[in-house]
Amino acid sequence: MGIMYLLIFLTVCIGLAGWLLFLWAVKSGQYDDVEGPKYRMLEDEEDEKKSEEEAPDKDHPGT
């Protein structure tokens, strides 16, 4: 039986950890923009490098 109590204790702990993580996520503004990120992932970060290679005469300040 002892092992079952340990497991129960563990599940409750994991659940609480998930809940605290959720509270942190809400408070730190992770849910403020739920529309943008799904498009953001489609953005090609490579693009930056590529356009610089194609147009080396462009001076980009700061890069």
Next chain:
Amino acid sequence: MPVCDHCMLEVSDRDAVHEDINGRECVFCCHGCSGIYRLIRSEGLDEFYVRRRDWSPGPAEDRPLDVSAFREVLHPVGNEIEIDAVIDGIRCASCVWLNEKILLRTKGVTRAVVNYATHRAKIRWNPSEIDLGVVLGRIRSIGYTPKPFLPKAWEDEQKRQSRDLLIRFGTAAFFSMQLMLFSMALYAGYFQGIDEETKFIFHLISFALTTPVLFYAGWPIIKASFRGLRNRTFNMDVLIAAGALSAYGYSIYAITTNGEVYFDTAAMIITLILLGRYIEAGAKGRASATISRLMQLSPREARRLSAAADAPDAAGGSQRRMVPIASVLVGDLIEVIPGEKIPLDGTVLSGSSEADESMLTGESRPAAKTAGDPVYGGTINLYGSFVFRVTKTGRDTVLSQIIQAVEDAQARRAPIQSIADRVIGYFVPAVLLIALFTFLGWLWHGAPLPQAVMNAVSVMVIACPCALGLATPLAILIGTSQAASKGILVKGGDVIQKAAAVDHVVLDKTGTITEGRPVVTHCAGIGIPDDEALRLAVSLEQRSEHSLGRAISDAALNIGPEEVRDFCAVPGKGVRGSINGKRALIGSSSFLESEGVSGIDAFLTAEQLRSIETFQNAGSTAIFLSCDNRLSGMFVIEDRVRKEAAEAIGMLKKAGMGVSLVTGDNRKTAEAVARAVGIDEVKAHVSPLEKSSEVSRLEAGGSHVLMAGDGINDAPALVRASVGVALGRATDIALESADIVVMRPDLRLVPAALALSRKTFSVIRQNIFWAFFYNLIVIPLAIAGMLHPIVAAGAMAFSSLSVVANSLRARTS
């Protein structure tokens, strides 16, 4: 500067996106445009770029950016400075990406986050390295316009509430998930047997997990239910609180007597209703975020000339400063440039222009403004700049008076009882009666008191439908997102219910049935070919600052104009110039006669004269062209009826709606338009307040009225009507007053919105039926004292699944 191959906006060479597509070097303003260009080409739709004749590039923002307007939104963070801005021109995620990247690459900027949904940007920089002007200039340099974001108190409050709701729902969801883990073990125990000690421990854990769900997450519901009871109303909160609390109390008693517990029912009721509220708030929030974004874009400031330059002619050399409208005083001098909104009421001192006052008066023709003419706040200055002296500020302006009327009407508006609440109004007393009879019945049969009480409570436990909290929000979510994909923004769930009952539609004329701006509808050459006449007219009117002239030059963008010498515009009359050495005139018939082109009537055939008369009766304007003192062309300019208007009105009539037209414009024009689109009932020449009383008159006759309009003058009527629809590029006040905002200027969206509301409303009704159904059929079990947690869990699962499935079904059909 190069021009974007896709959107035709000018791009500065530095930020342009150069791409090599099929061997041709193309230039784009952003990666979004380049992506679309590639997509269109890859679909074999290149024709698009050849065909888009009527396409004019967006308004060029070449006026200097005013930095002082941003002072209010500056706030220091540590030794850095942050601003809140709304970026105008953002259309896609690529734009967001581009803005962020361009800002982050600017030396000194430490943080730049643009919210895709609201277009709000938070930009932080180090003031010792760069200043505000540079930061804003970077945004401007890639074709976007930053505007200061001035939050409204209610928006902050709304944000705080939605965050609170999210935390409560999340908490309920996490604890319920944990709880279900143990409930499942208990369910298994019912079938396979479970030893007493384990069962007791599981009961205790369930109790510990349910308590925060009920008394933290569910606290607002419990509180609201007490408020409801005090007002002697049975609303949804009362039913939910009664069900959850009785399940909770019953279970605590059951632990002490080693009975069966219903903690899962109690927790799930609360969790699902919070989920429903979160969904509903989200659907509502998206619509209102878009609408408030539209409103943020309009100026809340005025360009004041410094007091030293009191003489009107000194205006050119005097200092201009952007100041908030609130700080402008009566007597101040304000400058207005083309395309700008006139900020306040006043009298023109110098300069001349035309103002589009249709949103205030309903009159579609722009009003000429020269020194001494009155101008009104909220109207739009068209093609010239002028300086005016402010005569009214604050609450005295015509616009404020209309806003005041709108606010009064909004306050008087009674909230409607939702359909779920109506059902519950009967359901709760009925359940209480059944519980009472159960209690009495068991006592009468000689059961001990605790058993009779427990059986009565079990009736209340099972009667509370878990899925009820989801029934309305899910249907509304699907209805509003379907609407949004068509460009219809619905401001809330109750709007759907009201729109489903609409049986009379009142339409505004200018900007609603018509396009709201003059265009050339007929063009005829006299003695020369038609397109030759148009070419001469376009050449002459190219530099015109007159709305009718603009209509002509807009009529043919791709005509190569002739060179015009000795150009001279006679205000309010016409234009004179010479083309290829020939004297050319364009203007009204009286202008041509005064310039020596005699006997215009003689040049026209009887048929042409008749048609001119018909046009003028219909509220159009005829303009004549002469070349070498001979009449050579005639153009008819009118505020054209929207192409789809007749079809849309046909759809409304087919759906059994009464349709009428109400306008501030004159009777002749109104009747001509009504005839063209098939409306029989016309009310012309009405003031904004008369419009709203016309709506009240119809509603008093028992109709449920939908009012569609876009102007300031429609606002009181939009609020008064049971459903107000603001169309297309409506004014702020119309957007605020309306319940539904249609994003595309397409009148067919009005019948579409009504049809969607009806469908959504019927889905809500079906959902409510399914939410109650399974719980109702097991009430007899509870009465008989044979209720079991498995039955309660089954009813919970089946009703929720039915509600979700039924809502999803509505999406596909």
